Amino acid sequence: MQQSVDLLIRARWMLPIHPRTVFHDHALAVHNGHIVAIGPAEEIRQRYAAASYTRLDRHVLMPGLVNAHTHAAMTLMRGLADDLPLVTWLNEHIWPVEGRFVSPEFVAMGTELAIAEMLRGGTTTFNDMYFFPEAAAEVAQRMGMRATIGHVVLDFPTAYAANADACLQAAADLLPRLRKMPLIRQSIAPHAPYTVGDAGLRGARDLAKVEDLPVHMHVHETASEVREAVARDGMRPLARLGGLGLLNQHFLAVHMTQLNDDDLALCRDSGLHIAHCPESNLKLGSGMAPTAVLRQQGIGLAIGTDGAASNNDLDMLGELRIAALLAKGVSGDPTAFPAWAALEVATLGGAKAIGWGTEIGSLEPGKAADCIAIDLDHPATFPVYDPVSQVAYCAGRDQVSHVWVQGNPRIAGGQAVNWDVRDLFARAHGWARRIREGDNDA
Numbered sequence: 001m002q003q004s005v006d007l008l009i010r011a012r013w014m015l016p017i018h019p020r021t022v023f024h025d026h027a028l029a030v031h032n033g034h035i036v037a038i039g040p041a042e043e044i045r046q047r048y049a050a051a052s053y054t055r056l057d058r059h060v061l062m063p064g065l066v067n068a069h070t071h072a073a074m075t076l077m078r079g080l081a082d083d084l085p086l087v088t089w090l091n092e093h094i095w096p097v098e099g100r101f102v103s104p105e106f107v108a109m110g111t112e113l114a115i116a117e118m119l120r121g122g123t124t125t126f127n128d129m130y131f132f133p134e135a136a137a138e139v140a141q142r143m144g145m146r147a148t149i150g151h152v153v154l155d156f157p158t159a160y161a162a163n164a165d166a167c168l169q170a171a172a173d174l175l176p177r178l179r180k181m182p183l184i185r186q187s188i189a190p191h192a193p194y195t196v197g198d199a200g201l202r203g204a205r206d207l208a209k210v211e212d213l214p215v216h217m218h219v220h221e222t223a224s225e226v227r228e229a230v231a232r233d234g235m236r237p238l239a240r241l242g243g244l245g246l247l248n249q250h251f252l253a254v255h256m257t258q259l260n261d262d263d264l265a266l267c268r269d270s271g272l273h274i275a276h277c278p279e280s281n282l283k284l285g286s287g288m289a290p291t292a293v294l295r296q297q298g299i300g301l302a303i304g305t306d307g308a309a310s311n312n313d314l315d316m317l318g319e320l321r322i323a324a325l326l327a328k329g330v331s332g333d334p335t336a337f338p339a340w341a342a343l344e345v346a347t348l349g350g351a352k353a354i355g356w357g358t359e360i361g362s363l364e365p366g367k368a369a370d371c372i373a374i375d376l377d378h379p380a381t382f383p384v385y386d387p388v389s390q391v392a393y394c395a396g397r398d399q400v401s402h403v404w405v406q407g408n409p410r411i412a413g414g415q416a417v418n419w420d421v422r423d424l425f426a427r428a429h430g431w432a433r434r435i436r437e438g439d440n441d442a
Helices: 041-047 072-077 086-101 104-120 133-143 164-178 198-211 223-233 237-243 261-270 278-283 291-296 316-331 339-353 387-393 421-437
Strands: 003-014 023-031 034-040 048-063 065-070 123-130 146-153 184-190 215-219 251-255 273-276 300-303 371-375 400-405 408-412
Touching (some): 003 034, 003 371, 023 048, 034 041, 041 048, 048 387, 065 251, 065 300, 072 104, 072 123, 072 133, 072 421, 104 400, 104 421, 123 133, 123 400, 133 184, 146 198, 164 184, 164 198, 184 198, 198 215, 215 237, 291 316, 300 316, 316 339
Parallel strands (some): 251 273
Antiparallel strands (some): 003 023, 048 371, 371 400
């Protein structure tokens, strides 16, 4: 007798990520949001009777992409200030606009726009760091996207909180409410070593430990950051964080473009993960994480887009491609970051880095059915000799045809499910007009 399930998805090629193999004409069975079986398509069809059946004869089926670092609401500042160094970009453009406009309504609108972009491009999970985290969490849960929501910690006053203590208190108050959202997890997110003092960092460390949460932080983003830290503190930022007891397997260090041998040893010994954001780092001229070395040394690696104000897109297919190509070019070794590794870092690597590794990131029985289909019957990806190479080096996000999160369709046939793109644009346009005209009245 056939077992009843909610969904069967059959694809010409399946890339489970773990193991690193290509399954041809396979199907997966989904029930109650989780994968219950994977196998040859006809065998799965004989074993399971599905309420819904999707056949994808021209497609790769693979895990959803995991954006390991972003500031989702900053989509409302996309293109606002380009071609500037990081410090100028932050101090003279981004922080003044945030001080004037950021509110729960701003965050909700920007996050909604970001989620629409990310889902359409095959990202099913994102790791966020921004103000008013409850607003972002509510939008992600409503739109059916998985997220780790960071509780920002900063020493200086913002529209969100007066100082680090106020940020930590807001986080402690909010944690129980967000835990009730099935698609949401949380982190403590001190902004950077140069914006949070030792007292705030100890508070972030302690709250994360008590609440069993990861810590998410920008670290070693630029050479000037490291130079100024050495002059001020007598040590490099990563060493300072290590001395404060922050570095462990639950710590996600974002950017990490400036690493010496001592830094690498700290990374290895602590078991921390690194979120590599190549396009943002290139655009801001910040440097580049030594990903070939990180991979050689077994340091956990994930990929993030950063925010749309500094990238300027949230395209993980583009991000994983440039990550692979840069590693080859910088190292002079064409084998330094092969296609399989790029796909793994952008899926399972990201899932592990943000604490979701046992639930998502690969297509395996027991894991959540977060998966995407990419149509390779396209001029950019034809002919197909190797679907792994085609996805890593050729496929564009316009080829993402289907997206499921927890077995629920979010994109079907290239179209949004359960939200109106035109309505979204109209509402976002209102915010853009206000920012352009400097009008912060509702």
